[in-house]
Amino acid sequence: MSIYSTGKNIISLFYALEKAVQVYDLRNDVVTGTAKKFGHILRTLLNIYPQVELVRYREYVFFNKQRLRFEIDGYASLQFIHDKMKQLRIRSLIILPGINEEELILLCLALKKNRDEFPSEFNAKRFAYVRIEYTDAEEETPDFLADGQRVKRIYFKALKVTKNLMNNLWKNQSVDVKSSKRVVHSLVNALSQDEFGLLALTAIKNFDEYTYNHSLNVGILALALAQRIGFSKKSLAKIGTAGILHDIGKVSIPRDLIYKPTRLSEQEWDILKHHSEYGVKQIIKTRGLDETGITSLIVAYQHHWNYDFSGYPFHGKETLQSTFAKIVRICDSYDAMTTARIYQPVPYIPSIAIRVIWKLSGQCFDPLLAKVFIQLLGLYPIGSCLEMSDSFVGLVIGQNEGYPTQPTVKIVATMQKDSIDGPIIDLSVDKGHKIIRAVYPQQYNINPADHLT
Amino acid sequence: MEIIVQDIIRQLIKSIKVIQLYGINHPSARQSYQPFFETLTGFLKNSGQIELAIEQYSISHDNQVIYQEREKDISIAFRLFRDGVRNIKITDGLEFDEMILFLEVMSQATREQDIALNLWECNFSHIDFYVIEEEDEDLNYELPVQEIKNIDLNAKLANIIVKEKLDMNEPIDLTLSEAELESLKTQMAHESREASLSVAISTLINFLQHDKSPEIIDSLTEMLAQCIDQHEFYNARLIVVSLNEYAKINAIDKYEKENIILDFKNFINTISDENLNQFLAFISLFSKKSLSYFIRLMPSVQRTERLEKLQDNVAYIAQSDYQPILIFLQSNNTDLIINTIAVLSRLDAEEIVGLLDPLCDYPRPEVRCSVIQAFEVFKQAARIAHFIGDEEAMVRIKAFQTLTVLNYPAIYNRLIARIKSRVFIDLELTEQKETFNCLVANGGQGLIKILKKMLFRWVLFGRKRYRITRKLAASALADINTDESRAILEQGMKKRNPTVKQACESALKQ
Structure with missing residues (x-):
């Protein structure tokens, strides 16, 4: 079992025990049985690691330095532990070798106390194998996350690669596929380490570099949404790339039309709408037809399809829209709404864009994915x-x-x-x-x- | 310890080479990675982990070089180093499937493959690796300043809310019900590689209708190769038909090769029935060029119903010109002859009968049976009748069975004569039964009387013969199943003779 799955398992047993001590008598089989399971897994871990540590930092929970993601599975337990630590101002909870079931039950009992009572209750119990560290009003960044600049560096590197990729395509020059793959790889890692840090960077819009910024932002938002619904690493790599490349067909549209400072005429819109189709050919040229290429091709073609089968390019009901394209559809719309462009100098503020996504869910957007997207960004997204x-x-x-x-x-x-x-x-x-x-x-x-x- | 680690590395390198040569599922590969896994997990159990440092041309463990290869094309160290991998750590608990994935990634030899990225995508639980990040000096990025001048933003905000008809106070319920969670998971599960490939193919086919550019044609051709490789025959057929229809391209041509067609034997016995049907529909697009290869493929098909379906499809290909397979009628290989006859018999061409005549005396009885079967299709009862005097019982039985199906009254007298003959008693019961079945099927109005006589009166060849003939005659009467035949059997039930009574009783129970 990986450290990540072990972490999720620990959280789920911790949650189960906490719930059990709230409901049952302490001698009840449910309490003792859960404590036994919890104790067993902890002792097994403590044979390998010197200690088991749960750290809360901002909205994240880390298990032995590995960030645990809020996913569909185990959402309730992780949220409970996170909220409990936050409420009691616990920065880290450390369990040491020697831990036994009795201390685990006592710990769960202590956790029932409120913020003011908890420290004295915890001290009174004189735990031998449990240590608690509290947060100050200003949360300190844990040591292993101290390199706050890393996410920013990855973002700007990704932006540079995106820019090079599109510029080279514009100039009909060869593109560095390996770099773009690596960039997505780094973004997935960055996302699992500091989701909000990366999402915050998508909120900084650059008017002059809309095309590149937008492509990258869509890639990041799509990655975050896909991670939230539990995509595997391989699928994350696919959606990240597909998100970045979704508008790649625009390199086949005359640049003066893309950068036209006034509103587009109907005829010009019709030309622009062909970017989905051009995208398919660009993907073929750029990416080839490996699994990521195929996903990118589908996303480039389908990212203006709507949930109600409307949208362009025209399509019947026999071809279903891929989940990857549905995700990009939402992220593309959100980022486009919230970014200033030449013909839209004043963008929508993020909370308005979120309301629009909500309003159009079931019509333009997949309603379930729209819900998860709003859960992810909140009603007042970062940057609001x-x-x-x-x-x-x-x-x-x-x-x-x-x-x-x-x-x-x-x-x-x-x-x-x-x-x-x-x-x-x-x-x-x-x-x-x-x-x-x-x-x-x-x-x-x-x-x-x-x-x- | 170093000796064990060196042995692990040696086995790793060997496994990678074998996999590169034969593929991961080949028995030789298994023979190679099985001991590697055992040695490695044995080591991990004692040491907890193994940590390998990657240098440009070498791999080290505990500062000792345990592998060195300076030839870039074959050096595992170089390939890892080139893609930025500097350290690999494998920990205790390594599972067999993880090791297989690891070996698969490591054995991908092409330069385009990024090993670091492929390892990362595997999301291993017990294999950790460190990849250096490319340092990029030129990342001086200016943070944008957002300026909006001379616009009343309050009014703008209000306008947007009105334009979008938004109620900013409307509560938004973001909870996901169990059913919604399930639905999301189902959606994700449907995003398989195969599903994506299908969508991509239908997208490109849509394109092809109005865009015959090389990119689209080449992509479809590439996807065709992927489909064939992964036994996705529905899509393969779709691509071939579309390329032919919209671009007048014969995409199947390059697959009409002996080695490719003979390789179909690797899956034809094991794929699902649905996939087999897709495969058969796909091969019906092949030309007569491939006929002889398909005939060669047939002996590998183990299931009769699958073989017959394949023969149907090959016959479909051969309908315009069956000349390419006639050569097999002169072959020494019985299987090839039988399959060729089976295919020819499915053709709507009377002249085939003449082509099969020389095989009526073919030494192998299986071939003669195939000829009978083919003659049945062409309704050549007279020719089949020739075989009831064959020296082999299986051929005679086949002939009786076939004549039972075909209406050929001319055989009647020969059958009676045969039953009356002394040799009939020495035949196997199956043949005796088939003879009577044939008699019933081709008998005239006098048959019931003859059977009645056999049942009640014949005492021609002694006790044993008498008993068998009575049973067969009673059974034949039951098969005829008319008022008259039933009356005879009921009459037999009342006879004192126990053999008559027994024969009639069991016939009536039929």
Whole structure:
């Protein structure tokens, strides 16, 4: 069993024991049986590792330095443990060799206490094999995540590779397929280490480099959504590449049409719509027809198909839209709506785009995937600028799993447009602050890039 | 310890080479990686892990070089190093399937394959590896400044909300029900490689209808190879037909090779019935050029119904010109002759009968049986009648059976004479029965009387003969099943003679 699956197993047994001690008498078979199983797996692990450590950092839970993902399977247990640690301000929970069932049950009993009672309860029990470390108000980055610049470096590297790839195609020059594969590989790794860090970078839009930025952002958003619904690494590599290449057909459209500063005429739109078909040929030229190439080809062709069988290129009901294309359909629309372009100088703010996705789910978008997408980004995605009830303006810097309307915000301005370096507030915990509405950051002279990187 | 590690590496290299030569499923490959797995897991059980450092041309363990190969094309170390892999760690608990995956990746020899990426995609539980990241100095990226001037953003926001008809206070329920989760999982499960390939093929075929560019044609041709390789014959057929219809390209031509067609034996006995039908539909697109190869393939088909289906399809190919397979009628190989006869017999061409005549005296009885079967198709009862005097029982039985099916009253008198003959008693019961069946099928109005006589009166060849003839005659009367024949059997039931009574009783129970 991999460290990742072991971690998920530990979380699920921890959750089961915590639930059991809440419901049953401590001598009940359910409690003792679960504790026995939990103890057994911990002792087996402690034969290999010097300690078993659960760390919570922001919205992540790490098991022996491996980040555990919120996936469909085991979602409830991971969320419970995450929320419990967050609520009790536990930064890390360390279990040492020698752990026994009795201490595990006592630990679960202690975890029932509230934030103020827990530390004294924990100390009173004098645990021999359990250690707890608490967080301060400002969370410190764990050592193994200290290299915060890494995600940014990967993003910009990916952007460069995307740019080279498209430019070379535009110039009819050969492309470096291996680099693009490697980039997706790095993005998947980065995503599993710092999902929000990477998603935050997609929120920084670059007007001048829309085509490349958009391609990469769609790739990242698609990866995050696919990871959320449990795609394998191999499928993640496919969707990441397909997301980046979804608009590759645009290199076959005259550049002056792509960059036309005014609204496109109907005829011009018709030409532009052919990019899905051109995309197929570009993929063939660029990627060949390995598994990733085939997925990319399908996505390039189908990414403007709608859930209700409308969309272009015209298609009947006999060919079903691939899940990969459905994912890219949502991510493409979201990123396109939220990005300024020559003919759309003012984009939609992220929370409006989310509402549009919700409204059109079942029509343009697969309703289930749309739900997971909104779960992922929240109703106020990272980068959203919010007017708060206490006359301050906050910028969303993180999501709180299970609380899509209560993100973590950093106060960055006053309503009088004065820039301030305010606190970070977790709205899912700190109920004293309310969101009034989402606005354009420019209304308060805020540049999200200053705060998100 | 170094000796064991060196042995592990030696076995690893050997396994990779064998897999490259024969493929992972070949028995030689299995013979190679099975001991490798055992040695490796044995080592891991004691040591917990094995950590290998990769250098440009060598692999080291504990700072000792345990593998060195400077020839780039064959050096495992070089291939790993080239793709950035610098360290591989295998830990205790390694599973057999993991090792197979690992070996598969390691044995992919082409330069285009990125070993690091392929290893990464495998998502191993007990194999960890470190890949260096390419350092890129030129990443000075300017963060954008977002400026929007002279626009009333409040009004813009309000306009968008109105335009999109959004209710910003509408609650959004993001919970996924069990059924929704299940539906998502089902959706993902359907995203198999095969499903993607089908969609890609239908997309390209759509293209082909209006775009006959080399990219599309080459891609479809490449996909055809993939389909054949993976036994995806529905799609293979679709591609061949489409290329022919829309681009006038004969894509099947390059597959009409002896080695390719004979390789079909590797799966023809094992693929599902549905896939077999797709395969048969696919091969019906082959030309007469491939006929002789298909005849050679037939002896490998173990299941009769599959062989017959294959013969049907090959006959379909041969219908315009069967000349290429006639050569097999002169072969020394019985299987080839029999299959050729079977294919020829499926053709709507009377002249085939004449071609088969010389085989009526072929030394092997199996061949003569095949000829009878072919004559049956061409309704050549007179020719079949020739075989009831054959020296081999199996041939005679086949002839009786065939004449039972065909209506050939001219045989009647010969059958009576045969039953009356002394040799009849020495025949196997099966042949005796088939003779009577043939008699019933071809008997005239006088048959019932003859059978009655056989049942009640014949005392021609002693006790033993008498008993058997009575049984067969009673059974034949039951087969005729008319009022008259039943009345005779009921009459026999009342006879005192126990053999008559018994024969009639069991015939009536039929």
